[in-house]
Each structure stands twice: as structure tokens, then as C-alpha cells.
Amino acid sequence: MLAFLVQRISQALLVMFVISVVAFAIQDGLGDPLQEMVGMSVSQEEREAIREELGLNDPMVIQYLRFAGNALQGDLGNSYFYSKPTLAVIAEHLPATLELVIGASLIIILLSVPIGVYSAIRPQAWLSKFFMGVSTVGISIPVFLTAIVLIQLFSIGVTVNWFPSDTAWGQWLNEALSTEGGLPSYGRGEHLTPLFGTWESGFFTSEGLMHLLLPSVSLASIMLPLFIRLIRAEMMEVLQSDYIRYARAKGLSAWRINFLHALKNTMLPVITVGGVQIGIMVAYTILTETVFQWPGVGLMFLEAITRSDIPLIVAYLMVVGLIFVVTNTLVDLIYGLVNPTVKLTGKKA
Amino acid sequence: MKKFLAAFMGSMALATAPMALAAEATKELKMAYDADPVTLDIHEQLSGGILQLSHMSFDPLLRWTQDLGFEPRLAESWERIDDNTVRFKLRKGVKFHSGNELTTKDVKFTFDRLKQSQDFKAIFKPFSGINIIDDYTFELVTSEPYPLLLNTATYIFPLDSEFYTGTTEDGEDKSAILKHGNSFASTHISGTGPFRVTERQQGVRVEFERFKDYWDTESPGNVGKIVLTPIKEDATRVSALLSGGVDFIAPVPPNDLERIRNDKNAKLVTMSGTRIILFHMNQERVEAFKNPKVRQAINQEGIAAKIMKGFATPAAQLSPEGYQGHNPDLKPRFDVEKAKQLMKEAGYEDGFTITMMAPNNRYVNDDKIAQAVAAMLARINIKVDLKTLPKAQYWPEYDNRAADMMMIGWHADTEDSANFYEFLTFCPNAETGAGQYNAGNYCNPEIDALVEQANVETDLDKRAALLQEVEKRLYDDAAFIPLHWQDLAWAAKNNVNIEPVLNVMNFPYLGDLVIE
Numbered sequence: 001m002l003a004f005l006v007q008r009i010s011q012a013l014l015v016m017f018v019i020s021v022v023a024f025a026i027q028d029g030l031g032d033p034l035q036e037m038v039g040m041s042v043s044q045e046e047r048e049a050i051r052e053e054l055g056l057n058d059p060m061v062i063q064y065l066r067f068a069g070n071a072l073q074g075d076l077g078n079s080y081f082y083s084k085p086t087l088a089v090i091a092e093h094l095p096a097t098l099e100l101v102i103g104a105s106l107i108i109i110l111l112s113v114p115i116g117v118y119s120a121i122r123p124q125a126w127l128s129k130f131f132m133g134v135s136t137v138g139i140s141i142p143v144f145l146t147a148i149v150l151i152q153l154f155s156i157g158v159t160v161n162w163f164p165s166d167t168a169w170g171q172w173l174n175e176a177l178s179t180e181g182g183l184p185s186y187g188r189g190e191h192l193t194p195l196f197g198t199w200e201s202g203f204f205t206s207e208g209l210m211h212l213l214l215p216s217v218s219l220a221s222i223m224l225p226l227f228i229r230l231i232r233a234e235m236m237e238v239l240q241s242d243y244i245r246y247a248r249a250k251g252l253s254a255w256r257i258n259f260l261h262a263l264k265n266t267m268l269p270v271i272t273v274g275g276v277q278i279g280i281m282v283a284y285t286i287l288t289e290t291v292f293q294w295p296g297v298g299l300m301f302l303e304a305i306t307r308s309d310i311p312l313i314v315a316y317l318m319v320v321g322l323i324f325v326v327t328n329t330l331v332d333l334i335y336g337l338v339n340p341t342v343k344l345t346g347k348k349a
Numbered sequence: 350m351k352k353f354l355a356a357f358m359g360s361m362a363l364a365t366a367p368m369a370l371a372a373e374a375t376k377e378l379k380m381a382y383d384a385d386p387v388t389l390d391i392h393e394q395l396s397g398g399i400l401q402l403s404h405m406s407f408d409p410l411l412r413w414t415q416d417l418g419f420e421p422r423l424a425e426s427w428e429r430i431d432d433n434t435v436r437f438k439l440r441k442g443v444k445f446h447s448g449n450e451l452t453t454k455d456v457k458f459t460f461d462r463l464k465q466s467q468d469f470k471a472i473f474k475p476f477s478g479i480n481i482i483d484d485y486t487f488e489l490v491t492s493e494p495y496p497l498l499l500n501t502a503t504y505i506f507p508l509d510s511e512f513y514t515g516t517t518e519d520g521e522d523k524s525a526i527l528k529h530g531n532s533f534a535s536t537h538i539s540g541t542g543p544f545r546v547t548e549r550q551q552g553v554r555v556e557f558e559r560f561k562d563y564w565d566t567e568s569p570g571n572v573g574k575i576v577l578t579p580i581k582e583d584a585t586r587v588s589a590l591l592s593g594g595v596d597f598i599a600p601v602p603p604n605d606l607e608r609i610r611n612d613k614n615a616k617l618v619t620m621s622g623t624r625i626i627l628f629h630m631n632q633e634r635v636e637a638f639k640n641p642k643v644r645q646a647i648n649q650e651g652i653a654a655k656i657m658k659g660f661a662t663p664a665a666q667l668s669p670e671g672y673q674g675h676n677p678d679l680k681p682r683f684d685v686e687k688a689k690q691l692m693k694e695a696g697y698e699d700g701f702t703i704t705m706m707a708p709n710n711r712y713v714n715d716d717k718i719a720q721a722v723a724a725m726l727a728r729i730n731i732k733v734d735l736k737t738l739p740k741a742q743y744w745p746e747y748d749n750r751a752a753d754m755m756m757i758g759w760h761a762d763t764e765d766s767a768n769f770y771e772f773l774t775f776c777p778n779a780e781t782g783a784g785q786y787n788a789g790n791y792c793n794p795e796i797d798a799l800v801e802q803a804n805v806e807t808d809l810d811k812r813a814a815l816l817q818e819v820e821k822r823l824y825d826d827a828a829f830i831p832l833h834w835q836d837l838a839w840a841a842k843n844n845v846n847i848e849p850v851l852n853v854m855n856f857p858y859l860g861d862l863v864i865e
Contacts, residue, residue, distance in 0.1 A: 031741025039395035039468040043782045046467045155592035185588045293580045295553040308741040
């Protein structure tokens with residue numbers, strides 16, 4: 001176990017080193033950070049003076065060594081835009097992203113498990129076919145579009161008058177298809193509950209939850225179909241296996257077989273995929289956060305790129321790299337808990 | 350001529366507006382701009398966002414009216430006492446948010462700090478100093494007669510000298526202006542303006558509360574609280590208004606103009622703006638561009654109307670209407686036959702190949718405009734190799750003059766024509782900084798001399814004649830390709846009375862905003 005962790009930590013350091021080098025190497029292509037810092041009419045001399053102050057005129061190697069030296073002491077530099085240490089800026093924005101990811105994960109878990117299991121047990125039921133159809137559509141719609149459609153339907157509202165409104169059925173259809181709107185379409189709301197440190201949560205007030213709803217649903221929409229299909233496929237395979245047939249022969253209740261014995265083995269590959277997907281979800285938050293003006297790290301990163309805020313870009317990439325390594329390590333540990341026969345790499349047999 | 354220039358102008362809007370007491374300011378305004386102010390130090394950066402903040406939390410000595418006249422604010426009156434000097438009377442009984450009272454020492458502090466500011470020092474270069482006569486009288490002095498003294502005075506938003514003087518706990522000078530790193534002034538604010546900043550989370554939200562001791566008790570404004578949320582994504586900003594999440598948004602993207610016009614709960618306000626969009630033709634890189642006939646041929650454009658869906662005013666010159674240099678006789682040219690003829694006369698009937706660069710996220714539809722220009726040029730056999738880039742990468746290329754034709758948009762900080770010429774058409778000179786953005790390398794010392802002459806001409810009629818002559822000559826010479834002035838657009842809920850507080854400079858006077 002210890003050897004496993006040591007190995008993972010050294011891996012993490014390597015990953016972060018590589019990321020920092022790559023991020024530094026591409027910064028020339030990201031543009032001139034001064035552009036966002038000074039007005040158009042500032043003279044070249046003034047610009048040169050600021051560049052000198054920021055150390056932007058030094059050779060790349062010198063800049064990297066300076067950065068690396070500070071990084072080893074836990075200082076990843078100051079953001080040009082926020083005028084604050086980059087790690088502090090990320091710490092301020094990270095809770096918003098984590099809450100969004102938690103919200104989306106909750107939706108995925110609460111929906112994908114029952115739907116996946118149901119459509120595995122009753123593959124022929126019309127409801128199963130409906131779910132499969134919807135998930136095929138869902139998987140092929142980009143998250144950007146999902147988000148805009150959700151905003152139009154549930155924030156702005158849609159009035160439908162396709163059917164003759166002078167007939168009872170027409171009126172009923174019109175009303176049934178129209179939506180009211182009213183759900184918040186941007187931001188996290190004005191009143192958040194402080195938890196600890198920089199973490200302010202939206203999970204404890206109705207205002208915060210309302211703001212979470214649309215962004216979480218659109219973020220979940222990318223992963224949900226994948227998980228439903230994965231759980232369904234795995235479950236169907238498990239249901240064919242011998243031990244399930246023995247359990248049936250033994251006369252165990254269907255509920256006990258499906259949810260206790262079959263589901264447990266179904267979840268093994270799901271957890272592996274899930275661990276990787278959570279990392280990918282952090283990446284997808286960039287799109288979701290942009291559409292919903294969600295003040296998390298994704299939006300922060302995108303804006304940092306348009307502003308060429310290089311220290312912040314480098315720090316973000318390193319932190320995300322760390323998150324990937326950590327989640328994968330955790331997944332491996334959980335995997336071991338669910339299935340004790342699995343050996344962790346580096347653990348003696 | 351020099352005795353009296355202006356005093357008490359444009360206070361009509363205030364006099365005719367319904368009277369309201371400051372105590373009634375209880376309405377809440379939720380608004381969304383595309384960005385929030387990058388800093389609370391209004392001298393750190395000269396940008397639209399900072400000026401918008403300046404007009405919320407500070408007051409200028411005088412400010413622009415909707416028809417580009419002046420309106421007294423913290424300066425009650427002013428008079429020109431000689432060619433180089435204007436004397437101002439400061440308003441009495443004005444309080445800063447900190448409780449300190451405004452006197453001329455605050456004006457001096459502000460003036461000196463502006464002279465230090467990297468972004469503002471260029472604008473204040475013509476000024477040689479400030480004379481304090483007494484607590485409420487001071488004089489601004491220029492080294493030469495300067496016709497734009499009042500224009501420049503609109504940039505003087507007196508700071509609270511007591512508040513910004515001294516050292517912080519860490520021993521930092523409170524008055525320091527820092528482009529990067531955390532200065533006292535970038536996170537602390539005390540002005541005289543209608544709104545105090547009560548909470549600020551950069552990139553997330555800024556909250557303002559009406560200042561209870563605000564001096565302008567005659568202002569009709571009834572907004573007690575403002576919540577400003579930056580929403581960068583155009584579609585999201587529009588959705589926020591249409592869903593009722595916010596009351597007021599700016600800017601409105603051209604694609605959504607119809608959507609807002611059609612919405613029964615929202616209204617749209619547009620104005621012809623003052624930012625010119627143009628292409629330079631680099632004569633140093635392309636021999637053919639040295640020939641005025643080729644330049645005139647290329648100038649037969651007329652594309653603004655098509656690309657911009659009527660969201661721009663086609664331009665034939667740099668100065669928009671209302672500026673002294675605006676020459677009403679100049680009309681946009683569009684005649685492909687004539688262009689072909691000119692190319693033939695110049696000996697370039699078979700055309701040539703050039704490179705072109707434009708930003709793709711700086712101006713409205715910038716990349717589409719560039720594509721359209723390239724397509725138009727193909728009609729006179731000029732093949733264009735076009736590259737569009739995000740702004741952060743574009744400007745370094747621009748500084749290197751990396752393509753034969755490059756796009757730029759320019760807004761005159763002084764709201765005056767001369768500023769356009771100084772930056773865009775003056776003979777480039779690295780030492781003086783003249784022609785800093787003249788990517789065409791067009792150089793005509795005679796025209797430059799006319800502008801210099803106008804710059805010391807305090808008789809405004811004579812000055813206007815000189816500047817209009819400049820526009821005419823640039824037009825005849827086809828020094829560059831003027832495309833259009835970008836329009837401005839704002840949108841609000843019906844009960845938010847935004848029209849009277851908007852202006853072409855795009856800094857809404859929110860202190861005077863009335864919500865029904």
C-alpha cells in the first residue's frame with residue numbers, strides 16, 4: 001500500500017513537471033499578456049519597461065528556472081489579471097467547479113443505475129427501448145447546444161401555439177408544450193453558504209440549488225448516456241453468468257439477485273470508467289461554465305487564455321494534472337475495496 | 350476669442366427631469382457587461398471598463414453630454430484666462446465615500462498621479478502643471494495653447510487624497526500605481542461618485558450601493574443598489590436579460606438585435622459609435638501600395654452595410670459625425686469598374702498577391718469583415734492570403750507589421766479627430782512615438798504639419814476647418830481603407846429608463862438612471 005502511494009506520488013510529480021514544461025513552451029504562441037494590461041495608446045517604451053519588470057524579456061530557460069525554483073517552494077507565481085497568487089485564484093474558483101461536478105455526478109448516479117439495471121433486466125420493455133433511444137440522441141448532442149436549449153426552455157420560457165387554440169385539445173397541447181421559464185441562467189446566485197476556507201456552497205439554499213440545476217443537468221447530459229449503456233451492457237453480461245443462475249435456482253428473490261449480487265460485479269468496470277470520466281468532466285466544465293457564466297476554474301481558464309495570463313494557465317494545467325492523478329489513485333483504491341482479489345500495482349502478492 | 354469658452358452647459362437634462370430625493374433611491378439594478386473592471390484603481394488602465402467604473406464611483410470635473418457638449422460636475426464653472434490657462438471653480442460641500450471633503454488638494458493629487466500613470470500620462474502630456482489658488486479654485490496650465498483642454502479634463506476624476514496617502518501595514522505606498530501585483534488602490538476605493546463599492550469578487554460580481562451623502566441631490570436617479578455581473582458569452586448575456594435574471598446588458602451582439610426587438614419585455618437602444626474600423630496598406634512591404642491609384646482602387650469598398658447587417662455606419666474618413674474633423678462632403682466609394690480602370694492605369698491590370706491579417710475576437714464580426722474585403726479585392730485581381738488570429742496573438746503581429754494589409758479599430762481617447770491622425774496616419778517615428786499604429790507606413794509631412802497646426806489652434810472654427818482639410822487630403826490620397834464606425838447597442842427591461850443616461854463614449858451615467 002505504501003509502496004503504491006509512493007509510486008503514485010512520484011508519478012504525479014513527473015506529470016506535473018512535464019505539464020509545466022509544455023505549458024511554458026507554448027506560452028509564446030499564446031500571445032502578448034501586455035495587451036490586456038495596458039491601453040492602446042501606451043507607448044512602446046512604456047510597454048518595454050513593463051515587460052522588463054515582469055521578466056518577459058529574459059530567455060525562456062531563465063524564465064522557466066525562475067518559475068521552477070519558486071514552484072518548488074509552493075509559489076506558482078502571480079496571475080497578471082487577478083494580481084494575486086495563482087494558487088489562491090484557483091482555490092477561489094475550484095469550489096464552484098467541484099460543486100458542479102458533484103451535482104452532475106449525483107444526477108448521473110441517481111439516474112444511470114436504476115435505468116441501466118432496469119433496461120438490462122427487461123431489455124424488451126418499451127420503456128427500455130425509449131431510454132436507449134433517448135440516450136443515443138443525448139450522446140450525439142454537444143453540451144453547448146444542450147445548455148442553450150435548456151436555457152431557452154427553462155429560463156426564458158417558450159410559448160407554443162402550433163395547435164388551434166380554440167379547440168380544447170389544441171389548447172391543452174399548446175399549454176402542455178409551453179414552458180414557463182424562470183430558472184436562473186447564469187452564475188451561482190448571490191447568497192451562498194460559507195463552509196470552510198474559500199468554499200462557499202450552493203447546496204444548502206434553494207437559491208443555490210436552483211442555480212446548480214441547469215448547469216449540472218447539461219454537464220450530466222454528456223456522461224449520462226454513456227453510463228446507462230455501460231451499466232446495461234455489463235449487467236446483461238453478469239446476468240448470464242453461472243453464479244446468477246445458481247442464485248436463481250436457489251430461489252433467492254429477484255431483488256436480492258439483481259441489486260446485491262449482480263450489481264456489485266457490474267459496478268467494477270463502471271468505477272474504472274467513472275474515475276477517468278470524472279477527470280474528463282472537469283475538462284467539459286470549461287464549456288458548461290462558459291455558457292452558464294459559472295465562476296469556476298473552467299471559465300477562469302478560458303478567460304486566462306484570451307488574456308494570455310500565462311502564470312494562471314500554467315498553474316491551472318498543473319492543478320488539473322494533479323486532480324487526474326489523485327482521482328485515478330483513489331479509483332484504484334476503491335477498486336481494491338470493491339473487489340479484494342484485485343492487486344494494486346507495486347503491492348507484493 | 351480667448352476670454353470666455355464655456356460655462357454651464359447642458360444642465361438642461363437635469364433641469365427638466367422629474368425631481369427626486371436621494372432618499373427615494375431604493376430600486377435595485379442587476380446588470381451584465383461583458384467584463385467587470387479589472388481593478389479599482391482608475392489610473393491603472395485606460396479602458397472602457399475602467400471609465401465605466403469611474404463614472405459610477407467617482408465624478409469628473411466635467412463630463413460629456415449626449416450631443417458631445419460639456420456639463421459641469423465637480424467643477425462648477427470654468428473660464429479661459431489666457432491662451433495656456435483655464436481657471437476652474439470647484440463645487441463646495443462635496444464628500445468622498447470616506448467622509449473627507451473635496452478640495453483643490455485632491456484635484457492636485459489626482460492630476461499629479463495621472464501624470465505618473467503609464468496609461469494616462471500621454472493624454473496629459475500637453476499639461477505643464479496645476480496652480481492651486483485657494484481651496485476651491487485652481488488653474489490647469491498647458492505648455493502651448495491647447496484646444497482640447499476641456500476634453501482632457503473629463504478624465505480628471507478627483508481621488509480622495511487623504512485616503513490614498515500614507516503607507517499600508519506592509520509598508521507599501523498607498524498611492525502607488527501597479528500594473529501587476531496588489532496595490533492598495535487596486536482593492537480600495539474612495540471617490541465622490543453616486544455609488545460605493547460594497548463587495549467585489551473579481552470576475553464574478555461587483556456590488557454597489559448608493560452613496561447617501563452624494564452631492565448631486567438634484568439627480569433624478571433612483572437606483573439604490575447595483576449588482577454587476579460580468580458575462581463574457583454573448584448568448585448567455587442575452588439570455589440573462591430575456592429570462593429576467595438581469596435588467597440591463599451591454600454590449601448586445603449584432604446577431605441578437607432582432608431577438609431583443611421582438612421581445613415584449615425588453616428594449617434595445619443603438620447608437621452610431623465613434624470607433625473606426627480600417628485596413629492599412631503597407632507601402633514598405635508592397636511596392637504597388639506606393640501608387641495612389643492602386644490605393645484608390647482598393648478603396649472602392651462599400652462592404653460595411655452587407656456584413657454588419659446595418660449595425661455600422663459606413664465610413665469614408667476617420668472622424669465620425671460630431672467630431673471637429675468630420676467632413677460631410679466625403680462619401681464612401683464603391684465602383685468596381687472604376688477600380689478596375691485605376692488598376693489598369695497604374696499598370697497592375699493583372700493584379701498581384703498580398704497577405705492580410707485581422708483579429709477574430711476583438712471587433713464586432715472582425716474576421717468576417719476581413720473575409721469580405723479579401724473577396725472584394727479578388728474582383729480587381731488582387732489575391733489575398735488571409736490569416737485571422739485571436740487578439741492576444743494579433744497585436745504582437747501588428748507591432749511587427751507582419752502582413753501587407755492589417756486591420757485596426759480606433760477610438761480617440763480625447764474624443765477628437767487629431768488623435769486618429771497622430772496614431773494612425775502620422776509618419777511613423779519611433780523616437781516621438783508618432784504613427785504608433787500606422788501599419789501602412791503612409792507618410793505625408795504636409796498633412797502632419799496641418800494637424801500640428803490644428804493642435805495649437807484654440808479658435809474652434811479655424812481648427813475644424815484645418816482638420817476637415819486633413820480628412821479631405823487623406824481621402825484623396827486613399828491613405829488607408831476606412832470601413833465603418835462600429836455601432837453601440839444596449840438592452841434593458843422596459844421599466845429601466847436607459848436612453849437618457851447613455852452616450853457614444855459608452856459610459857452610462859448610472860447615477861442618473863431612473864427605474865420605473
